[in-house]
Amino acid sequence: xxxxxxxxxxxxxxxxxxxxxxxxxxxxxxxxxxxxxxxxxxxxxxxxxxxxxxxxxxxxxxxxxxxxxxxxxxxxxxxxxxxxxxxxxxxxxxxxxxxxxxxxxxxxxxxxxxxxxxxxxxxxxxxxxxxxxxxxxxxxxxxxxxxxxxxxxxxxxxxxxxxxxxxxxxxxxxxxxxxxxxxxxxxxxxxxxxxxxxxxxxxxxxxxxxxxxxxxxxxxxxxxxxxxxxxxxxxxxxxxxxxxxxxxxxxxxxxxxxxxxxxxxxxxxxxxxxxxxxxxxxxxxxxxxxxxxxxxxxxxxxxxxxxxxxxxxxxx
Amino acid sequence: xxxxxxxxxxxxxxxxxxxxxxxxxxxxxxxxxxxxxxxxxxxxxxxxxxxxxxxxxxxxxxxxxxxxxxxxxxxxxxxxxxxxxxxxxxxxxxxxxxxxxxxxxxxxxxxxxxxxxxxxxxxxxxxxxxxxxxxxxxxxxxxxxxxxxxxxxxxxxxxxxxxxxxxxxxxxxxxxxxxxxxxxxxxxxxxxxxxxxxxxxxxxxxxxxxxxxxxxxxxxxxxxxxxxxxxxxxxxxxxxxxxxxxxxxxxxxxxxxxxxxxxxxxxxxxxxxxxxxxxxxxxxxxxxxxxxxxxxxxxxxxxxxxxxxxxxxxxxxxxxxxxxxxxxxxxxxxxxxxxxxxxxxxxxxxxxxxxxxx
Numbered sequence: 001x002x003x004x005x006x007x008x009x010x011x012x013x014x015x016x017x018x019x020x021x022x023x024x025x026x027x028x029x030x031x032x033x034x035x036x037x038x039x040x041x042x043x044x045x046x047x048x049x050x051x052x053x054x055x056x057x058x059x060x061x062x063x064x065x066x067x068x069x070x071x072x073x074x075x076x077x078x079x080x081x082x083x084x085x086x087x088x089x090x091x092x093x094x095x096x097x098x099x100x101x102x103x104x105x106x107x108x109x110x111x112x113x114x115x116x117x118x119x120x121x122x123x124x125x126x127x128x129x130x131x132x133x134x135x136x137x138x139x140x141x142x143x144x145x146x147x148x149x150x151x152x153x154x155x156x157x158x159x160x161x162x163x164x165x166x167x168x169x170x171x172x173x174x175x176x177x178x179x180x181x182x183x184x185x186x187x188x189x190x191x192x193x194x195x196x197x198x199x200x201x202x203x204x205x206x207x208x209x210x211x212x213x214x215x216x217x218x219x220x221x222x223x224x225x226x227x228x229x230x231x232x233x234x235x236x237x238x239x240x241x242x243x244x245x246x247x248x249x250x251x252x253x254x255x256x257x258x259x260x261x262x263x264x265x266x267x268x269x270x271x272x273x274x275x276x277x278x279x280x281x282x283x284x285x286x287x288x289x290x291x292x293x294x295x296x297x298x299x300x301x302x303x304x305x306x307x308x309x310x311x312x313x314x315x316x
Numbered sequence: 317x318x319x320x321x322x323x324x325x326x327x328x329x330x331x332x333x334x335x336x337x338x339x340x341x342x343x344x345x346x347x348x349x350x351x352x353x354x355x356x357x358x359x360x361x362x363x364x365x366x367x368x369x370x371x372x373x374x375x376x377x378x379x380x381x382x383x384x385x386x387x388x389x390x391x392x393x394x395x396x397x398x399x400x401x402x403x404x405x406x407x408x409x410x411x412x413x414x415x416x417x418x419x420x421x422x423x424x425x426x427x428x429x430x431x432x433x434x435x436x437x438x439x440x441x442x443x444x445x446x447x448x449x450x451x452x453x454x455x456x457x458x459x460x461x462x463x464x465x466x467x468x469x470x471x472x473x474x475x476x477x478x479x480x481x482x483x484x485x486x487x488x489x490x491x492x493x494x495x496x497x498x499x500x501x502x503x504x505x506x507x508x509x510x511x512x513x514x515x516x517x518x519x520x521x522x523x524x525x526x527x528x529x530x531x532x533x534x535x536x537x538x539x540x541x542x543x544x545x546x547x548x549x550x551x552x553x554x555x556x557x558x559x560x561x562x563x564x565x566x567x568x569x570x571x572x573x574x575x576x577x578x579x580x581x582x583x584x585x586x587x588x589x590x591x592x593x594x595x596x597x598x599x600x601x602x603x604x605x606x607x608x609x610x611x612x613x614x615x616x617x618x619x620x621x622x623x624x625x626x627x628x629x630x631x632x633x634x635x636x637x638x639x640x641x642x643x644x645x646x647x648x649x650x651x652x653x654x655x656x657x658x659x660x661x662x663x664x665x666x667x668x669x670x671x672x673x674x
Contacts, residue, residue, distance in 0.1 A: 040398075102647055110392060114589070114645065117590075118641075118649065119646065120642065121638050121639070122638070124642070225575070244454065289461070290458035293458055296451070296455075297440060306447075
């Protein structure tokens with residue numbers, strides 16, 4: 001009985017008792033959720049355009065952030081390092097398309113998925129041998145990212161400025177991407193490819209170019225994510241594990257849905273923070289690692305294609 | 317010239333349904349098994365047994381389990397490490413509760429606990445497919461990593477948080493624990509792996525295996541011809557987790573000797589998936605080829621510079637290991653997506669007509 005109270009009543013009483021604290025928890029979850037959304041967004045772009053479940057998105061985040069920091073450490077000023085990193089991400093996208101994807105056209109999905117795991121391992125090795133394995137500090141100041149915090153309600157609610165900046169930058173980049181996809185020629189071609197490969201090919205869209213473009217865009221998203229996450233903690237290969245947390249976001253939102261990635265990211269981010277804070281101590285804490293997966297699994301039982309995924313129609 | 321089945325006539329159905337219908341194959345298998353049981357323990361030194369052969373066999377077993385699930389039944393799983401952890405920890409608990417029981421029996425029993433857990437995590441497979449399922453199996457991976465790291469009951473409230481393997485004897489020979497010789501541990505692993513591999517070969521060519529393959533190729537069509545998808549998928553999850561669990565128990569009990577839950581992290585799941593892919597999806601021998609490949613690569617990368625006399629430090633070796641394994645996986649997928657097993661079968665076809673191919 002006591003246990004049941006602790007599960008079903010106590011946490012809600014705590015929430016009502018201290019709404020500011022609840023707000024703080026939700027905010028923390030919101031910020032994490034936005035970063036999850038960004039990673040998931042990178043996944044979705046590539047999945048829609050090429051049907052590849054890109055496992056390497058997580059390591060691309062780390063690789064982009066490491067390149068930026070590594071360049072800066074070697075004396076390149078921040079505002080030169082940033083475009084250089086973007087160039088590196090373009091080179092990465094180009095070589096992935098040229099060396100890997102092009103040779104694997106028409107292979108089953110699992111083979112392409114495995115190839116991205118191969119890319120992941122390769123990038124881990126490459127990143128470590130170039131930049132070393134030790135954690136690095138993100139050059140947040142040089143990029144004019146604010147730090148410090150704003151407080152509300154007599155210092156009860158603390159918002160880190162970097163978090164606010166992160167959410168704003170994430171929102172802006174999502175809007176820019178939406179404009180890019182909706183208004184530009186390449187964006188429309190990209191949506192055509194996402195819709196139907198063969199039909200797109202038949203009206204003269206070059207699949208190879210589109211793949212380079214989506215991998216490049218994902219690389220830029222990875223860079224943004226890497227900068228934000230790196231500014232919150234530090235830049236190390238542990239980040240790529242965090243990217244695995246974006247996977248439940250994907251199954252929650254649906255692999256093919258951009259709004260799904262955003263909403264899913266927020267649900268997972270807020271859900272896991274609340275779960276950890278109010279229920280986690282009942283079972284020994286640190287449940288963040290798997291709670292997201294459980295939330296996603298429960299959703300999947302009711303909607304196997306995710307919240308916004310396209311309805312799966314199968315024919316024999 | 318030597319490898320040709322011409323002239324081997326089958327006169328009974330039993331002879332036709334033999335496990336290895338070609339005489340040379342049969343003798344080849346007998347020779348390999350005999351060699352690994354009798355000759356290897358006599359000639360191999362501790363380094364070979366401990367660093368190469370024991371992990372090779374254990375990983376083969378785990379890869380075999382995953383291959384049954386992914387290669388035969390078509391259900392992608394990234395939770396192998398979690399199921400291995402279940403096997404290892406349940407064996408540890410069993411040995412604590414029943415200290416006098418034969419340890420080999422307990423290792424085999426702990427597989428059943430792992431199989432039960434696999435059944436539970438297999439339930440979503442009815443509703444969700446493909447990558448959605450892969451992500452769902454990650455839930456198992458992270459959940460068990462957390463569970464065995466956090467709940468002290470599983471590691472008997474040790475201060476270290478690690479499980480340590482006690483000394484256990486079978487026929488008065490220590491097979492686990494610090495005093496067990498590598499030879500005895502090798503023999504134990506070899507026995508279990510041989511038996512389970514033979515069982516696996518028979519499962520996949522029987523009714524269950526055929527049902528798996530039907531489900532893999534197209535589950536709706538399989539359902540229409542009367543294969544129950546839920547049962548078939550759950551059996552696949554159960555048997556696969558059994559193999560993974562036994563492999564996990566062996567990994568801790570006969571190879572590591574003591575372990576924390578970190579040894580069963582997500583990387584081991586990926587490594588085993590690599591073994592399956594490189595070895596060949598849907599092939600029993602592929603599991604062994606793949607395991608040999610993944611186990612040997614780091615050893616080669618470590619030792620090659622030493623042999624050539626190039627000084628190289630350990631960190632660089634590890635980085636190169638990652639890069640080379642990653643690149644090899646991509647190369648394999650591009651040039652031979654069906655893995656080493658396919659290369660082997662191509663070689664065998666060539667061998668059949670050698671030396672007069674036309």
